[in-house]
Amino acid sequence: MPLLHISLRAGKPEAHRQAIFDSLYRAMRDALAVPADDQFMTITEHDEANFRYGAAFGVARSGDLVFIQMTVFNTRTVEQKKAFFRRATELLGESPGIRPEDVFINIIESAKENWSVGHGLAQFA
Incomplete structure (x- = not known):
């Protein structure tokens, strides 16, 4: 039951944004065994003045940076999380073509x- 909030700079076409949704959903299915049709995601676009990032941790990011924040049940293993980071970055690289340096996941x-x-x-309590 992941809930994803995705933030990026404004101006990307709809096809780019839809490809982000599709790639992240596939990564969740592949790495986290998310059930079919478990798609709860939003994209928020920000103008340049409201989107800040740096080169911390030795990563040369660009204006194509995408912040992905995922809230999940506290049942995932460290290995599942690592697998999600890898798979999401791989798929976002394929479509819509986001560089690995520009994928920031929390x-x-x-x-x-x-x-x-x-x-x-409280369906899960």
Whole structure:
């Protein structure tokens, strides 16, 4: 039940944004065994004045940087997370063509009882 928030600079065409969604969904299916049709993702675009990054950690990022923040159940292993980082970066490189240096991923873990996916119920508690 991942929830993804994706941030990027404004101006990319719709096909580029849809390719990001498709690549990340495939990476979640491949690396995290996410069920079919478990797609809960948003993209937020920012103008240049509201999108800042640097070269910290020795990574030469560009204006094509994509921030990906994923909130998931706190049940994933370190190996699954590493596999997701690799697979997402690989697939985003293939489509829409984002350089590995421009893929920035952060995973936030949450206990299952902290989720309600509709109807005001705690479906996983």
